[in-house]
Amino acid sequence: MSDTALLDIQNLTVEFATRRGTVRAVEKVSLTIAKGETVGIVGESGSGKSVTSYAVMRILDRAGRIADGTVSFGGTDLRTISEGAMRDLRGREISMIFQNPRAALNPIRKVGRQIEDVLIEHVQATSRDAKEKAIGILRQVRIANPEERYHAYPFELSGGMCQRIVIALALACKPQLLIADEPTTGLDVTTQKAVMDLVVELTRERNMSTILITHDLGLAATYCDKVIVMEQGKVVESAESTSIFLKPTHRYTRKLVRATPRPGITLRDLLPEEIATPPIAPAPVALGGTPILKVENLVKEYRRQDASGGLAKFFGRKSDQDTSAFRAVDGISFEVGTGESVGLVGESGCGKSTTSMMVMRLLDPTAGKIVFAGEDIGTIPARRFAGSAWRRRIQMVFQDPTDSLNPRYTAARAIADPILRMGEDTGSGSVRTQVEELARLVGLPGNLLDRFPHQLSGGQKARVGIARAIALRPELVILDEPTAALDVSVQAVVLNLLQDLKATLGMSYLFVSHDLHVVRLLCDRVIVMRQGRIVEQGTAEQVLEAPKADYTRELIDAIPHPPV
Amino acid sequence: MLSQIARRLLTALPTLIGVIIVTFLLTRVLPGDTAAYFAGPAATPQAIEEVKKKLGLDRSLPVQFVSYVEALAKGDLGASLSTGQTVVKDIRTRLPASAELTLAGLVLGIVVAVPLGILAAVRQGSWIDHLCRVVATAGVSLPVFFSGLLLVYLFYYRLGWAPPPMGRLDVFSTAPNSITGFYLIDSLIARDFETFRAAFAQLILPAVTLGMFALAPIARMTRASMLAALSSEFVRTAKASGLSTRAVIVTYAFRNAMLPVVTTLGMVFSFLLGANVLVEKVFAWPGIGSYAVDALIKSDFAPVQGFVLTMAILYVMLNLLIDILYGVIDPRVRIEA
Numbered sequence: 001m002s003d004t005a006l007l008d009i010q011n012l013t014v015e016f017a018t019r020r021g022t023v024r025a026v027e028k029v030s031l032t033i034a035k036g037e038t039v040g041i042v043g044e045s046g047s048g049k050s051v052t053s054y055a056v057m058r059i060l061d062r063a064g065r066i067a068d069g070t071v072s073f074g075g076t077d078l079r080t081i082s083e084g085a086m087r088d089l090r091g092r093e094i095s096m097i098f099q100n101p102r103a104a105l106n107p108i109r110k111v112g113r114q115i116e117d118v119l120i121e122h123v124q125a126t127s128r129d130a131k132e133k134a135i136g137i138l139r140q141v142r143i144a145n146p147e148e149r150y151h152a153y154p155f156e157l158s159g160g161m162c163q164r165i166v167i168a169l170a171l172a173c174k175p176q177l178l179i180a181d182e183p184t185t186g187l188d189v190t191t192q193k194a195v196m197d198l199v200v201e202l203t204r205e206r207n208m209s210t211i212l213i214t215h216d217l218g219l220a221a222t223y224c225d226k227v228i229v230m231e232q233g234k235v236v237e238s239a240e241s242t243s244i245f246l247k248p249t250h251r252y253t254r255k256l257v258r259a260t261p262r263p264g265i266t267l268r269d270l271l272p273e274e275i276a277t278p279p280i281a282p283a284p285v286a287l288g289g290t291p292i293l294k295v296e297n298l299v300k301e302y303r304r305q306d307a308s309g310g311l312a313k314f315f316g317r318k319s320d321q322d323t324s325a326f327r328a329v330d331g332i333s334f335e336v337g338t339g340e341s342v343g344l345v346g347e348s349g350c351g352k353s354t355t356s357m358m359v360m361r362l363l364d365p366t367a368g369k370i371v372f373a374g375e376d377i378g379t380i381p382a383r384r385f386a387g388s389a390w391r392r393r394i395q396m397v398f399q400d401p402t403d404s405l406n407p408r409y410t411a412a413r414a415i416a417d418p419i420l421r422m423g424e425d426t427g428s429g430s431v432r433t434q435v436e437e438l439a440r441l442v443g444l445p446g447n448l449l450d451r452f453p454h455q456l457s458g459g460q461k462a463r464v465g466i467a468r469a470i471a472l473r474p475e476l477v478i479l480d481e482p483t484a485a486l487d488v489s490v491q492a493v494v495l496n497l498l499q500d501l502k503a504t505l506g507m508s509y510l511f512v513s514h515d516l517h518v519v520r521l522l523c524d525r526v527i528v529m530r531q532g533r534i535v536e537q538g539t540a541e542q543v544l545e546a547p548k549a550d551y552t553r554e555l556i557d558a559i560p561h562p563p564v
Numbered sequence: 565m566l567s568q569i570a571r572r573l574l575t576a577l578p579t580l581i582g583v584i585i586v587t588f589l590l591t592r593v594l595p596g597d598t599a600a601y602f603a604g605p606a607a608t609p610q611a612i613e614e615v616k617k618k619l620g621l622d623r624s625l626p627v628q629f630v631s632y633v634e635a636l637a638k639g640d641l642g643a644s645l646s647t648g649q650t651v652v653k654d655i656r657t658r659l660p661a662s663a664e665l666t667l668a669g670l671v672l673g674i675v676v677a678v679p680l681g682i683l684a685a686v687r688q689g690s691w692i693d694h695l696c697r698v699v700a701t702a703g704v705s706l707p708v709f710f711s712g713l714l715l716v717y718l719f720y721y722r723l724g725w726a727p728p729p730m731g732r733l734d735v736f737s738t739a740p741n742s743i744t745g746f747y748l749i750d751s752l753i754a755r756d757f758e759t760f761r762a763a764f765a766q767l768i769l770p771a772v773t774l775g776m777f778a779l780a781p782i783a784r785m786t787r788a789s790m791l792a793a794l795s796s797e798f799v800r801t802a803k804a805s806g807l808s809t810r811a812v813i814v815t816y817a818f819r820n821a822m823l824p825v826v827t828t829l830g831m832v833f834s835f836l837l838g839a840n841v842l843v844e845k846v847f848a849w850p851g852i853g854s855y856a857v858d859a860l861i862k863s864d865f866a867p868v869q870g871f872v873l874t875m876a877i878l879y880v881m882l883n884l885l886i887d888i889l890y891g892v893i894d895p896r897v898r899i900e901a
Contacts, residue, residue, distance in 0.1 A: 059803050062688075091806030098804075103797040106816050108894050117815070118805045153895045169805055 005032040005072075006209045007056070007177055012069035014048070014055045025051040025064070027233040033177070038203070038210040040220030040241065042256070043230035044487035045458075049213045052230075053179045057096060058086050074176070092122040095170035097199075099182035101162035105154040111165045112138070112150030115172055122173045134172075141168045142198060159348075160191035164198065171202055178203055179211045184219070188347035188514060193558040196223055215487060217260050221245055221562035229253045245562050259492040261517035262562075263544075267499050270492035270521070290374070291335040292476055292508045293359065298368035298378075300329040300354050300532075328354045330532035331368070336476065341502060341509035343519035343540070345555070346529035355529070356478050356512045360396050361385040373475065392422045395474040399481040401461035405453040411460075412449040415439065415467045422472060438467040441504070443497060459490035463497070470501060479511045483518065495522055516555060520544050528552050572887065576880040583876040584636070588629055591865040598863045602645050632869075641873070642866030646859060651870035654855060659874065660745025661732055662844070662851035666836045668767055669774025670829070677779045678825070681786025685794060686813060696783055703780030712773040712846040719769060727765050729847040737762040770847040774840055778832050785828040789821035796820070822893050830886040834879050 014026040026048040033039050043049045054060045056071055056078065071078040073094065078086065098104040106114055115134040119125035125133045131150070138146035141164040154162055163183060170178055180199060184192035200223055203210045214220050220227050221241040229237040229244075229252065237250040248254045259270050268278075303325055329351040336342045344352045357363040359370055361382050370378035377390055385391055395418070398404035405414050415435045423431075439449055442463040453461055462482065469477055479498065483491040499522060502509060513519050519526055520540045527537040528549065536549040547553045599616040600607070607615075616622050620631065635642065641651035684696035719726040727734050732747055737759050740750035747763035793799060794817050802816045841853035852871060859867035890897045 057804055059800060087806045087808065089806070090804055096801075096804040098797060098801060100797060104801045106798045106802070106820070107896065108819060109815070117802075117807055117811060121805070121807050121811065155896050166801065169801070 004035065006035045006037075006074055007031075007033040007211075008070075008072040009052070009056065010070045010072075012052065012055060012071060013067045014051050014060065014064055015067040016061070016064045018063065024067075025233055026055065028069070029230070029233070029235050030069075031228055031235065031238070033209045033211060035176070035209055036204075036207045037226065038200070038212065038224045040212045040214060040224035040227040041230060042214060042217050042220045042227055044215055044256075044489065046232065047230040048233035049230050050181050051233075053096065053181055053211060053213055056179070057090060057094060058083075059090075088122075091118050091170075091175070092124075092173040093175050094177045094179065095173070095175045096179045096181060097163070097166045097170045097183045099185045101159060101166045101183075102154050102157075104166050105162060107154055110151050110153060111157070112152075114165070115168055118169055118172045124173050137168045137172050138165075140171070140202065141165070143168075158191075159187050160195060163187065163191075163195050167195070167199060167202070171206075174206060175208065177209045177211070179213070181213045182215065183212070185215070189516075189555060190347065190558040192219075193560075196560075199223075216560070217244070217256050217488075218262065218560045218562045222560035229256065241562070255489055259488040261488075261491075261515070261521055263517070263520075265521075267492075267496050267521045271496060290338065292338045292340075292373060293336040293510070294369075294371040295335070295355075295359065296333050296369040296371065297331045298329055298333070298355065298358060298370065299327065299331050299366045300351070300358060300363065301325040301327050301366040327532050329358070329365075332529070332532070332534050334527050334534065334537060336508050336510055338475075339502075339506055339508055340525065341511055341523045343523035343526040344510060344512045344529060345514065345516060345519050345526055347514060347555075349531075350529040351532040352512050352529050353480065356396075356480055356510060359476075359510060360394060360478050361390070392418070392472040393474050394476045394478065395469040395472065396478040396480065397462075397465050397469045397482045400485050401458055401465050401482075402453060402485075404465055405461060407453050410450050410452055411439075411444065411456065411464045414453075414464055415449075415471055418468060418471045434471070435467075438471055439463075441470070441501065442467040457490075458486050459493060462486060462490070462494050466494075466497065466501070470505065470507070473505060474507065476508045476510065479509055479513075481513050484513075484515075491518070498522060516544060516559060528555070569884065569888070572884050573880075576884075579880065580873075580876055583873060584633070585629075587869045587872040588632060589625075591868055592625060592628075594863065598645070598865060601863050641870040644859065644867045645864050646862050646867075651866045654867060655852065655870055655874055656745070657742075658850055658852045658855050660742075661849060662837060662840065662853060664732075664746045664748065665767065665770055665843070665849060665851060666774065666833065666840060668771035669836060669840075670778050670833055672771055672775030673778030673782055673832070674829070676775070677782035678786050680779075681783045681825075682790055682813065682818060684783070684787045685790030688791065693787075696787060700780040700783045703776050703778075703783075706776070707842070708773055708777050708840070709842040709846055711776055712770065712843055715769045715773055716846065726769050727762075729769060730766075731848045731850055732763060732766055733759070734762055734766065766847075770843050770849060773843050773846075774836055778836060781828050781832055782825065786821065786825050789824045790817060793817040793821040819893065823890065826886055826889050826893065830882055834882055837875070837878065 009032070010030050012026055012029045013024060016023045016025055029048070029052055031039070041049045041052065051060070051064065054064070055066050056073075058078065060066070066079060073089070076089075078089070105111065112131065112134045115137055116125070116130040119130050119133055120127060135146045135150050138149055143149050143161065143164055149157070149161075154165070157165065178199070183199065184195050187195065196219070199210070212220055212224055217227070221244055224241050227239060227241045227244045228235055229250065231252045237244075237248065237253045239249070244253065245257055248257045255272050258272060261270065332351075332355065334342070344355060346352045354363065358365045358378075361370075361377060361380065362385075364382045365378050368378065369376050372390065372394065375390075377385070380388055380390065409417070412432070412435050415438050416431050419431050419434055423434075435449065436446055439446055444460060444463045444467060448456060448460060453464075456464065465482070482498070483494050486494060495518065498509070501507070509522070511519060511523055523540050525537065526540050526543040528535050528543065528551065530551050536543055536547065536552050543552060544556065547556060597612075599612050599619060599621055603612045603615045613622075620628060632642075639652065641655070643650045644654055647654055680692070680696050680699065684693040687693060716726070716729050720728060733739060740747060740754045740756055740759050743750050743753055748760060748767070751757070751760040751763060794813075796817075798820075799812060799817050802812045807816070840851065841857050843849065844851040844854040852874070856868060856871035859871070
């Protein structure tokens with residue numbers, strides 16, 4: 001590591017023209033990155049971490065502009081050079097990799113050609129040797145069969161593969177600086193590890209500097225030399241990554257560090273000290289009594305999508321693909337005890353969501369039993385389940401707090417929805433009083449009840465979703481990654497809320513998640529799924545501290561381990 | 565690929581059968597008595613009966629339908645009572661006239677609208693964006709017979725640049741040997757440049773009239789889908805990789821924005837082909853639209869049935885063509901098809 005700064009940002013201020021006037025997204029941010037150094041920029045949504053990088057690249061939206069400050073790259077002032085000169089630097093000297101890799105690639109152009117585009121643009125290849133070079137780069141990012149993959153379209157590749165292609169695009173011209181903007185958000189934990197390891201290896205090899213922009217303090221501390229914490233457009237702390245977890249100095253960093261789920265803590269430890277109350281003693285329920293939910297040999301098969309549809313069959317032509325069905329869930333059995341929370345963990349495509357949809361009775365199983373409170377509810381067809389008396393006893397909190405709320409319903413109307421549709425006259429007052437009581441339970445201020453979803457924050461919307469799910473006092477609540485879309489500090493609050501509600505109301509939870517730390521904090525028992533089957537189940541401690549299955553161990557190892 | 569096309573054509577069969585049944589019934593239930601019309605105003609009831617018998621209209625509907633389908637199977641669409649020709653022959657001469665005009669109008673529309681839409685999206689909020697909006701609004705709000713008449717008034721009557729709006733060729737030229745039925749192409753094949761020039765001169769004004777109408781939806785759709793493509797994440801990646809503005813706009817944004825544009829093109833084309841009656845009337849264009857309308861007014865079944873059936877077949881072919889184009893543009897469609 002040399003002392004000369006490759007990138008030197010001083011007092012950078014970025015403004016956006018919005019309908020409500022000018023908004024400062026980034027305010028007087030200064031940071032330097034030395035050659036070969038890896039710096040993490042950490043912050044929650046709205047902290048200005050991505051905008052900072054877009055400003056460096058000069059690819060801000062139309063509404064955004066650099067209002068003040070200097071950005072100097074290897075001695076060149078990036079603010080004053082012409083657009084043509086800047087275009088020349090992009091991709092050749094500074095390049096970027098993005099969140100959501102599949103969307104970051106041109107969906108209708110072969111990935112090999114996209115790499116060629118960059119190579120030819122920056123005169124790193126001629127049209128004659130471009131293909132050969134593109135394949136070479138694919139090989140460098142560890143893509144198996146690069147000659148074949150050259151011809152693939154993004155939709156034919158997995159998320160992890162797409163991110164490798166994006167990395168290949170970014171590194172094709174051997175730039176000096178790589179900006180990685182949430183490169184692994186939305187990827188599975190094992191894929192995240194593979195992608196991050198690859199980035200680190202390739203950038204080390206080339207002695208490149210890297211900026212890693214992430215919301216995950218653990219990830220930044222694991223892979224970076226230095227971590228910069230941003231809050232509301234300002235840098236609040238800058239420290240070596242070895243010390244950031246041990247002695248965070250700024251109030252906000254301390255809050256972030258506390259809110260990051262990690263081994264050896266309880267849910268209450270996630271909350272800032274000021275507001276952490278002692279845990280609520282669980283309502284007395286006979287644990288170990290009859291399980292509320294018993295799933296036996298549950299199977300969900302899908303017919304393989306195949307091109308020859310109805311007419312071909314009509315004309316008596318047989319397709320050989322028809323015979324094999326894809327088993328999304330392949331004969332699994334488990335129980336959820338009364339008052340228990342069970343975590344269903346696995347990577348994307350493992351069948352955990354399909355399982356939860358079947359238990360929720362939104363999807364019909366191909367085979368197997370779903371015994372709820374002693375009755376096989378799997379026999380009631382999913383499309384008639386909503387009309388049955390069972391519906392109110394199993395409810396769900398959905399993954400995306402925004403998308404799962406009707407944008408034209410106020411918070412109060414959303415919470416009242418199940419009461420209006422299925423509630424009986426319990427004599428406990430009007431619907432409005434019930435809604436207010438629910439809002440109080442989930443900690444949603446009463447004055448927000450008449451707002452629409454777009455006027456609420458992510459955490460507030462999550463509370464509305466939870467209030468709606470518990471409105472009819474269900475016995476089983478299915479939580480489908482309820483905090484995946486939330487910032488860590490909000491996640492900490494929501495997880496604690498869920499824990500307290502369970503203790504107060506005596507519900508059972510089936511918690512679907514990909515995040516082992518979160519599952520451990522909230523759940524009594526954990527079920528690990530892979531390719532439609534259960535690979536391991538046991539108490540949360542057993543599974544996480546002493547995993548028996550290799551796959552579970554692999555999952556646990558893939559979680560970033562910050563140097564503590 | 566071929567089997568896919570065959571399969572698509574098979575799925576169109578029920579549609580065509582439906583069209584045959586519906587047009588048959590529809591022409592029978594429409595008010596107006598064909599026999600009475602053709603027997604003339606002074607005909608006696610006996611004479612009308614005579615005509616009815618001759619046309620087979622005295623038989624029951626199912627019997628009429630069976631004989632209609634039988635004739636259809638032999639490629640016989642019946643004869644037009646007003647022109648005295650077989651419907652097949654009429655359509656064969658008139659469909660190319662309409663198709664030539666419509667295609668010319670559409671090509672003109674595309675050539676202006678697509679670049680205009682792209683520019684409007686790339687320079688959102690600039691004068692070209694406003695121009696695009698004005699042109700598009702004018703294109704839809706001016707009725708074609710009005711803009712057609714306006715063009716005739718200006719370029720024929722006032723300036724005298726255009727030939728009289730009297731059909732596909734002026735009186736001094738003779739139609740080229742019919743190979744494709746498109747005068748422009750046929751005259752080129754025959755190396756008859758004089759006729760080509762004459763046909764081209766006749767075509768300009770009606771094609772511009774249609775083009776003005778076709779322009780609006782195409783320009784708006786191009787602009788909208790370009791805006792969506794330009795704000796997409798892969799365009800950001802392309803920009804961040806330092807690709808040239810041209811590559812970003814053409815290779816990355818526009819190719820992705822083309823799908824909705826192609827859909828619109830198909831809709832505009834099929835709409836223009838059947839609905840340009842007014843333009844055909846204004847320019848005395850011997851097209852299929854005016855043919856069908858004339859036949860309908862005279863309660864002349866056979867041409868109306870023939871027209872609807874031809875249109876249905878054309879729509880099916882057009883949709884097939886658009887689906888194939890989709891597959892060429894977007895590899896994801898190829899898999900799902």
